[in-house]
Amino acid sequence: MAVLVIAEHDNQSIKTATLNAVTAAQAVGADIHVLVTGSGCSIAAQAAAAIGAVAKVLVCDAAQYEAQTAENVAELVRALAADYSHVFAAATSAGKNMLPRVAALLDVAQISDIVAVESADTFVRPIYAGNALATVKSTERVKVVTVRTAAFDPAPLGGSAPIEAVPAAKDLGLTRVVGRELTKSERPELGAAKIIVSGGRGLGNGENYRTLLEPLADKLGAALGASRAAVDAGFVPNDYQVGQTGKIVAPQVYIAIGISGAIQHLAGMKDSRLIVAINKDPEAPIFQVADYGLVADLFAAVPELTASL
Amino acid sequence: MKILVPVKRVLDYNVKARVKADGSGMDLANVKMAMNPFDEIAVEEAVRLKEAGIATEVVAVSCGAAVCAETLRAAMAIGADRGILVDCGELSDAELQPLAVAKLLKALCDTEAPQLVICGKQAIDDDANQTGQMLAALMGWPQAPFASKLSLDGKLATVTREIDGGLETLEMTLPAVVTTDLRLNEPRYATLPNIMKAKKKPLETVKPTDLRVDVAPRLAILKVAEPSKRSAGVLVPDVATLVDKLKNEAKVI
Numbered sequence A: 001m002a003v004l005v006i007a008e009h010d011n012q013s014i015k016t017a018t019l020n021a022v023t024a025a026q027a028v029g030a031d032i033h034v035l036v037t038g039s040g041c042s043i044a045a046q047a048a049a050a051i052g053a054v055a056k057v058l059v060c061d062a063a064q065y066e067a068q069t070a071e072n073v074a075e076l077v078r079a080l081a082a083d084y085s086h087v088f089a090a091a092t093s094a095g096k097n098m099l100p101r102v103a104a105l106l107d108v109a110q111i112s113d114i115v116a117v118e119s120a121d122t123f124v125r126p127i128y129a130g131n132a133l134a135t136v137k138s139t140e141r142v143k144v145v146t147v148r149t150a151a152f153d154p155a156p157l158g159g160s161a162p163i164e165a166v167p168a169a170k171d172l173g174l175t176r177v178v179g180r181e182l183t184k185s186e187r188p189e190l191g192a193a194k195i196i197v198s199g200g201r202g203l204g205n206g207e208n209y210r211t212l213l214e215p216l217a218d219k220l221g222a223a224l225g226a227s228r229a230a231v232d233a234g235f236v237p238n239d240y241q242v243g244q245t246g247k248i249v250a251p252q253v254y255i256a257i258g259i260s261g262a263i264q265h266l267a268g269m270k271d272s273r274l275i276v277a278i279n280k281d282p283e284a285p286i287f288q289v290a291d292y293g294l295v296a297d298l299f300a301a302v303p304e305l306t307a308s309l
Numbered sequence B: 001m002k003i004l005v006p007v008k009r010v011l012d013y014n015v016k017a018r019v020k021a022d023g024s025g026m027d028l029a030n031v032k033m034a035m036n037p038f039d040e041i042a043v044e045e046a047v048r049l050k051e052a053g054i055a056t057e058v059v060a061v062s063c064g065a066a067v068c069a070e071t072l073r074a075a076m077a078i079g080a081d082r083g084i085l086v087d088c089g090e091l092s093d094a095e096l097q098p099l100a101v102a103k104l105l106k107a108l109c110d111t112e113a114p115q116l117v118i119c120g121k122q123a124i125d126d127d128a129n130q131t132g133q134m135l136a137a138l139m140g141w142p143q144a145p146f147a148s149k150l151s152l153d154g155k156l157a158t159v160t161r162e163i164d165g166g167l168e169t170l171e172m173t174l175p176a177v178v179t180t181d182l183r184l185n186e187p188r189y190a191t192l193p194n195i196m197k198a199k200k201k202p203l204e205t206v207k208p209t210d211l212r213v214d215v216a217p218r219l220a221i222l223k224v225a226e227p228s229k230r231s232a233g234v235l236v237p238d239v240a241t242l243v244d245k246l247k248n249e250a251k252v253i
Helices: A016-026 A042-049 A070-083 A093-106 A206-220 A228-232 A263-269 A298-307 B037-051 B066-078 B098-112 B131-139 B192-198 B239-249
Strands: A002-006 A032-038 A056-061 A084-090 A110-114 A116-119 A122-127 A132-138 A143-147 A163-165 A175-182 A195-199 A223-226 A253-257 A274-279 A292-295 B002-006 B009-011 B033-035 B057-064 B082-087 B116-120 B143-153 B156-163 B166-173 B176-180 B203-206 B219-225 B234-236
Touching: A002 A016, A002 A070, A002 A093, A016 A032, A016 A084, A016 A143, A032 A042, A032 A070, A042 A056, A042 A163, A070 A084, A070 A093, A070 B131, A070 B143, A084 A093, A093 A110, A093 A143, A093 B098, A093 B131, A093 B143, A093 B156, A110 A122, A195 A206, A206 A223, A206 A253, A206 A298, A223 A228, A274 A298, A292 B239, A298 B239, B002 B037, B002 B098, B009 B066, B033 B037, B033 B066, B037 B057, B037 B066, B037 B116, B037 B176, B057 B066, B057 B098, B066 B082, B066 B192, B066 B203, B082 B098, B098 B131, B116 B131, B131 B143, B131 B176, B143 B166, B156 B176, B234 B239
Parallel strands: A002 A032, A002 A084, A032 A056, A056 A163, A084 A143, A110 A143, A195 A223, A195 A253, A253 A274, A274 A292, A292 B234, B002 B057, B002 B116, B057 B082, B082 B203, B116 B176, B143 B176
Antiparallel strands: A116 A122, A122 A132, A132 B219, A175 B166, B009 B033, B143 B156, B156 B166
């Protein structure tokens, strides 16, 4: 039996997070089918068909899926799941919303946020904010799994899988999306960025965050992130948050500026390839995970760093 | 309107989690336990809705060992009216899994008939982030996970959710399940008089068999290990050295 991967898309393209999930699904060792659900999503379905590892794309194009609400998509996946041994999705906010609903409808346990596939039924996932790794075995007839995107490389493109239309499930009409307020940015997405510049409470306010960190991020072509403290204090929007309950990232370089390094924050970035920390407090826990630490006043050090790049 | 709030007893968020030497699980002997922080936000939200005259009763539920009664008392000290303990006996925290908890909550929703269930979005021990969504599925109710704003108007709930790209606002008809994100509210500290009052509030104990729910674990935890530690890095004296190391040692810029 095959693995069904639920795609995330914006009708035009497939999100990188789905490519990460496809790579995880490949480790199961079965055919991979990708489900694209939406309204007017045929271009996204073609994009899914171009993923090298994909054997078939299922597309369900109907008005009721325009907002891709969890209730309606889960109902559709429930109907399709009988033919699959595994259902995978990226552990993004959309995947975390929808997939547990699928698991409960199928009366199976879900395995959340896996970082490794040991075998077709055994997976590794972090618990306790990444302070422990649990190896978990499922004997459920369908393994329902969300994938930590930072733990798997994106699957390469270069395929041309067949696309098959599947009928829509019942429109449950349970929720209505009345607004989406998306942060507009020319910068790379946090989850896909090679370099992340991240700021914390030490920046003092949102204006300092912008005037100090944006020029540095621009020079490096980096994404911008933040600690919970900086988000709670209103320096930046919620979707900047890196941490146990925010975004989990693992870029090539993570530059933590004015971030002390609470365990909840470290849980979101400690798998970064290289960590740089700038903080005036030499005792800050961030220095215990930093490859390069600079004990300095960030208000002097950051402009100097930006100028010397 | 009645609101049901599930609360979980977890390792206090300030305490460093340690893996047992034999790799069989986490070492939770003699460590400080507390209410899951996201559940505290859920209780606070429900109590505020009661204080605003929108909710009439707030019922806290905890599933686990008998000691979870303490967590229910903590919820009642914030302002929940009563507590229901689903005593799962010897089953460990790792063995009582989200699907089983969702089924226990479904059984309670069937008898208590709340109009709204507010859950924490995830417990900081297993980090599963499943129970609220699973409960919504089992009830056939709408779901709004990761809420940063909740308003109720009669049978209609409007929920702003934190999503990857920003915020999303959903409208749904009650009953529904909402799960809390960090920015929904800042929970109050329970005052001593309220802690004393909470001791006198009603607390009912039921067993999974009373609710006809099989709570046996579906997933086997084969082992628990510590992640590999990062090797300690170096402190650099100034920005020039940092730039030099980034360019010539790490070769990342």
